[in-house]
Amino acid sequence: MALTGIQIFKLLPKTNCKECGVPTCLAFAMNLASGKAELDNCPYVSDEAREKLAEASAPPIRPVKLGKGVREATAGGETVMYRHEKTFYNPTTLAATIPASMAEADLAARLTAWNAFQYERVGLNLRPELIAVKDDGAGPDAFAKTAKTIAETSEFNLILMSEDPEVMKAGVEATAFKRPLIYGATEATVEAFGEIAKAAELPVAVKADGVEALIPLTDKLTAMGIKDIVIDSGSRDLKGSFADQVAIRRAALKGGNRSLGFPTITFPCEMAGNADMEALIAGMFVAKYGGIVVLSEFNTETLFPLLLERLNIFTDPQRPMTVTEGIYEIGNPDENSPVMVTTNFALTYFIVSGEAEGSRVPCWLLIKEAEGLSVLTAWAAGKFSGDDVGIFVKKSGISDKIKHNELIIPGYAAAIAGDVEEELPDWNITVGPREAAHLPAFLKAKVGAA
Amino acid sequence: MGFEIIKESYAGSIKEIAIGAGDNAISVGGASCYPFYQFEGDMPHKPKIAMEVWDMAPEDWPEACLAPFKDVVGDPAAWAKLCVESFGAELIVLQLKSIDPNDKDASPEEAAATVKKVASAIDVPLIVWGCSNPGKDEEVLKAVSEECQEFQLTLGPVEDANHKGIGASAMGYGHALISSSPIDVNLAKQVNILLENLGMPMDRVIVDPTTGGLGYGMEYSYSVMERLRMAAMQQGDDKLQFPIINNLGNEIWKCKEAKQSVEEAPILGDPEKRGILMEAVCAVSYLVAGGDILIMRHPESVRLVRSFIDLMIE
Ligand code: B12
Ligand code: SF4
Numbered sequence: 229m230a231l232t233g234i235q236i237f238k239l240l241p242k243t244n245c246k247e248c249g250v251p252t253c254l255a256f257a258m259n260l261a262s263g264k265a266e267l268d269n270c271p272y273v274s275d276e277a278r279e280k281l282a283e284a285s286a287p288p289i290r291p292v293k294l295g296k297g298v299r300e301a302t303a304g305g306e307t308v309m310y311r312h313e314k315t316f317y318n319p320t321t322l323a324a325t326i327p328a329s330m331a332e333a334d335l336a337a338r339l340t341a342w343n344a345f346q347y348e349r350v351g352l353n354l355r356p357e358l359i360a361v362k363d364d365g366a367g368p369d370a371f372a373k374t375a376k377t378i379a380e381t382s383e384f385n386l387i388l389m390s391e392d393p394e395v396m397k398a399g400v401e402a403t404a405f406k407r408p409l410i411y412g413a414t415e416a417t418v419e420a421f422g423e424i425a426k427a428a429e430l431p432v433a434v435k436a437d438g439v440e441a442l443i444p445l446t447d448k449l450t451a452m453g454i455k456d457i458v459i460d461s462g463s464r465d466l467k468g469s470f471a472d473q474v475a476i477r478r479a480a481l482k483g484g485n486r487s488l489g490f491p492t493i494t495f496p497c498e499m500a501g502n503a504d505m506e507a508l509i510a511g512m513f514v515a516k517y518g519g520i521v522v523l524s525e526f527n528t529e530t531l532f533p534l535l536l537e538r539l540n541i542f543t544d545p546q547r548p549m550t551v552t553e554g555i556y557e558i559g560n561p562d563e564n565s566p567v568m569v570t571t572n573f574a575l576t577y578f579i580v581s582g583e584a585e586g587s588r589v590p591c592w593l594l595i596k597e598a599e600g601l602s603v604l605t606a607w608a609a610g611k612f613s614g615d616d617v618g619i620f621v622k623k624s625g626i627s628d629k630i631k632h633n634e635l636i637i638p639g640y641a642a643a644i645a646g647d648v649e650e651e652l653p654d655w656n657i658t659v660g661p662r663e664a665a666h667l668p669a670f671l672k673a674k675v676g677a678a
Numbered sequence: 679m680g681f682e683i684i685k686e687s688y689a690g691s692i693k694e695i696a697i698g699a700g701d702n703a704i705s706v707g708g709a710s711c712y713p714f715y716q717f718e719g720d721m722p723h724k725p726k727i728a729m730e731v732w733d734m735a736p737e738d739w740p741e742a743c744l745a746p747f748k749d750v751v752g753d754p755a756a757w758a759k760l761c762v763e764s765f766g767a768e769l770i771v772l773q774l775k776s777i778d779p780n781d782k783d784a785s786p787e788e789a790a791a792t793v794k795k796v797a798s799a800i801d802v803p804l805i806v807w808g809c810s811n812p813g814k815d816e817e818v819l820k821a822v823s824e825e826c827q828e829f830q831l832t833l834g835p836v837e838d839a840n841h842k843g844i845g846a847s848a849m850g851y852g853h854a855l856i857s858s859s860p861i862d863v864n865l866a867k868q869v870n871i872l873l874e875n876l877g878m879p880m881d882r883v884i885v886d887p888t889t890g891g892l893g894y895g896m897e898y899s900y901s902v903m904e905r906l907r908m909a910a911m912q913q914g915d916d917k918l919q920f921p922i923i924n925n926l927g928n929e930i931w932k933c934k935e936a937k938q939s940v941e942e943a944p945i946l947g948d949p950e951k952r953g954i955l956m957e958a959v960c961a962v963s964y965l966v967a968g969g970d971i972l973i974m975r976h977p978e979s980v981r982l983v984r985s986f987i988d989l990m991i992e
Contacts, residue, residue, distance in 0.1 A: 310904050529951040
C-alpha cells in the first residue's frame with residue numbers, strides 16, 4: 229500500500245533544511261507521495277525510514293522473474309483488478325508438463341515439436357515459456373537429467389516439481405543457471421524447500437490447502453529472507469480455484485495483504501480430463517489472474533488460441549499498437565506497382581501487408597496516421613476521412629515513385645471514395661475488397677489485367 | 679483471525695429477462711454478482727448458448743465449420759432443427775445475411791417468410807439478427823415483427839439510427855430487442871435510454887456491446903463489458919442493468935487463422951480443432967467478462983463451452 233504524504237512526512241527529519249530543493253520536509257513528502265521526487269534527494273533520511281518507505285512503496289503483488297534467456301518472463305507485478313483501470317503488465321506464463329522418467333528420445337522429440345510452436349503476429353513472436361518437470365518417482369538422478377536436458381538443449385525455462393527435497397536438490401543443482409521455479413513447498417517441507425531456494429537464490433512456490441493456509445507458509449519464507457514466492461491455493465475444481473484467484477488478487481490489491489502479494493500458479497492439467505477442457509480452463513486463468521498456467525502438453529491447436537487471448541488481455545488499453553506513418557514497400561515494387569492505403573493500427577497493417585506479401589504481387593502500401601484505429605473505427609472517428617487521406621497521399625511523396633495514378637482504398641472505406649477523388653483530381657480511386665483475405669485475388673487480377 | 683475474501687458491495691443487479699413464449703421461454707440475467715462471483719451473490723441463470731443459422735448458404739465458411747451442417751445449409755428451418763435436436767442449442771439466432779444491400783439485398787417479405795419457417799420449426803426462442811445496415815435492418819425487422827406476431831421473437835441489432843421504427847413495431851407485437859452500440863459505455867446507455875423513452879418495456883431488452891474476434895479486437899469488447907457490469911452493479915446505473923449478448927461465432931470464423939488450410943498454415947495444426955478452440959477460448963473470455971448469451975457456430979465448441987459453464991456454476 230502506498231503511503232500518503234503525511235505518513236511519509238512523519239518519517240522525514242522535519243528540519244526544513246531545503247537541501248532537497250523544496251522549502252519544507254512536508255512539501256518534499258507530498259512530492260514523494262505523488263511520485264514527483266526521489267527519496268535520494270534528501271541526504272538526511274534515516275536508514276530505518278528508508279526501509280519503511282521502500283517496503284511501503286513495494287508493489288502490492290511481487291513481480292517474480294522466471295527463467296533466463298530468450299524466454300525469460302515475469303509473473304505478478306499487477307496493480308489493478310480490471311485491465312481498463314490501467315493495464316495488466318505481465319502476461320500469464322504458459323507451461324507444459326514432462327514426467328522426469330521420460331525416455332531421452334521421446335524428450336528430444338517433444339522439445340523439437342514444442343519449440344516449433346512460435347507464432348508471428350503483429351510483429352511479435354507469440355510462444356509459451358515454461359516446462360514443468362514432474363517427479364514421477366524415478367529418483368533424483370533421472371529428475372536432474374531430464375531437467376538438465378531441457379535447460380541445456382531448449383529455450384524453455386523450468387518449473388521443478390517434486391515433493392521430495394532430495395530430488396529437488398538434484399534438480400536445482402543441475403539447472404540453477406537457468407533460474408528454475410521450485411515447486412512446491414508445503415507445510416511439511418517449507419523449511420527444507422526454503423533452504424534450497426535461499427541457497428540457490430531461486431524463486432519458490434508454496435502449495436497449501438486453501439488461501440488462508442498459504443499465509444503462514446509465505447510468512448515463513450519471507451522471514452527466511454526469501455522474496456520471490458509463487459502461490460498455489462491447492463484447489464483443483466474450477467469454481468473453487470476461480471474464487472481463490474479473485475480472493476488472492478483482492479487481498480493483495482484492496483486489502484494490502486503482503487502475505488498474499490505474490491503471483492499464482494494454476495494447474496488446468498490437474499483439473500480436466502482432456503486437452504480441450506484444459507485449454508478452456510487455462511483461458512479462464514489467463515483472463516482471471518493466473519500468474520503461471522500449467523498444462524499437460526502443448527498442442528498447437530490449443531496453444532495458439534490461448535496465446536491470442538493472452539495477447540488481447542495483456543495489451544495496454546491506453547495504447548493501441550501502431551506502426552509509423554509512411555510508404556511501405558511490399559515485395560520489390562516499381563513504378564507500375566499498385567498503391568494501397570490504410571491506417572496505422574498495427575493489427576490492420578500486419579494483416580494487410582501479410583496478405584499482400586502472400587499474393588506475391590509487389591506493391592506500395594501507404595500507412596496513414598489514424599491514432600492506431602482500425603479502418604472502420606478510424607473512419608467513424610473522423611481520422612480516415614476522404615480529405616485527410618487525399619492530403620496524406622499528396623504529401624507522402626508516392627507520386628515520385630510511380631508512373632500511374634491509381635489509388636486503392638479499403639473496401640470498408642468505400643464511403644470516402646468521392647472525397648478522396650475531390651482532393652486528388654488527377655488520381656483514379658479504386659475501392660478494394662473489404663476483407664484483406666480477398667486482397668491476393670484482387671491484386672493478381674489487377675496486375676494480370678494490366 | 680481467519681482469512682475472509684474481501685467482498686464487493688453491489689448497488690444493483692442485472693435484470694432478469696425472459697425471452698421466447700410460453701413453455702419455451704428462457705430466462706437470462708438476474709445476477710446479483712459479477713460473472714461467476716458466486717461467493718458474493720447469485721447467478722440464477724446459467725449463461726446460454728445460442729447457435730447461429732444463416733438464411734442463405736454461406737459461401738466463405740471454412741470446411742471445418744460447414745461440415746456438421748452440410749446437408750442443411752440451404753434450408754434454414756432444417757438447419758435450426760438440427761441445432762436444437764442434435765446439438766442442444768438453447769436458442770437459435772437467424773442471421774439475415776441475405777438482406778445486406780451489398781450482397782443479395784433480399785426483400786423484407788422474403789426475410790419475414792424465412793423467419794416464420796424457422797420459428798415454426800423449433801421449440802426454443804428465436805433471435806433474428808439483421809445485417810448491421812441500419813436502414814435496411816429497420817425495413818426488414820419491422821416486416822418480420824409484423825408478419826411473425828404469433829411468435830415472441832428477439833430482434834436486433836437496434837441502433838440509435840433505427841430504434842424508433844424497430845422499437846415501435848416490437849412494442850406493438852410483443853417482441854424483445856437487442857440494443858446495440860459500438861464498444862462504448864455511454865453509447866450503450868444512450869440507446870437504452872432512447873428505447874425507454876420510446877416506451878419500450880425494458881424487461882424485454884438485451885444489450886449487444888459489439889463483439890470483436892479473438893486476436894481481432896476482443897480486448898476492447900472484453901473491457902467494455904467489464905465496464906458495463908461495473909456501472910450496472912457497482913454504481914447501480916439502472917440504464918445498464920441488462921443481460922449481454924455476444925455475436926461471437928460470426929467474428930471467430932472469419933478470422934484469417936480460422937480459415938487457413940493445413941497447407942497455408944502448417945504450424946497451426948488441424949484446421950477444425952484450431953477453429954473450435956479459437957471459438958471456445960474466446961467464448962470463455964466473454965463469459966468471464968459478462969456474456970449472458972453467446973452466439974456460437976461449431977457444435978463441438980458449443981459442447982465444450984457448455985461443460986465449462988456447468989463446471990463454473992455447479
Ligand atoms: C475494436 C473496435 C473499436 C476500438 C478501437 C480499436 C482500434 N484500435 O481500432 C474502440 C473501442 C476504441 C472503438 C471505438 C469506436 N468505434 Co469501433 N470497433 C471496433 C471493432 C469491434 C473491431 C475493429 C478492429 O479492430 N478490426 C480489425 C482490423 C484489422 O480491421 P480493419 O482495420 O478494418 O482492417 C480490415 C479490413 O478493413 C481490410 N483492410 C484494411 N486496410 C485495407 C486496405 C486495403 C487497400 C484493402 C483492400 C483492405 C484493407 O483488412 C483488414 C482485415 O480484413 C469494430 C467492429 C468490427 N467487428 O469490425 C468496431 C467499429 C469499427 N467501431 C465503430 C464505431 C462507430 C466506433 C466509435 C465511433 C464509437 C464511439 N465510441 O464513438 C469509436 C471511434 C473511436 C474514437 N477514437 O472516437 C463501428 C463503425 C461503424 C461504421 N460502419 O462506421 C464498428 C464497425 C462497430 C459497429 N458495428 O458499429 N472501436
Ligand atoms: S532535505 Fe530532507 S530534511 Fe531537508 S528539507 Fe528536504 S526533506 Fe527535509
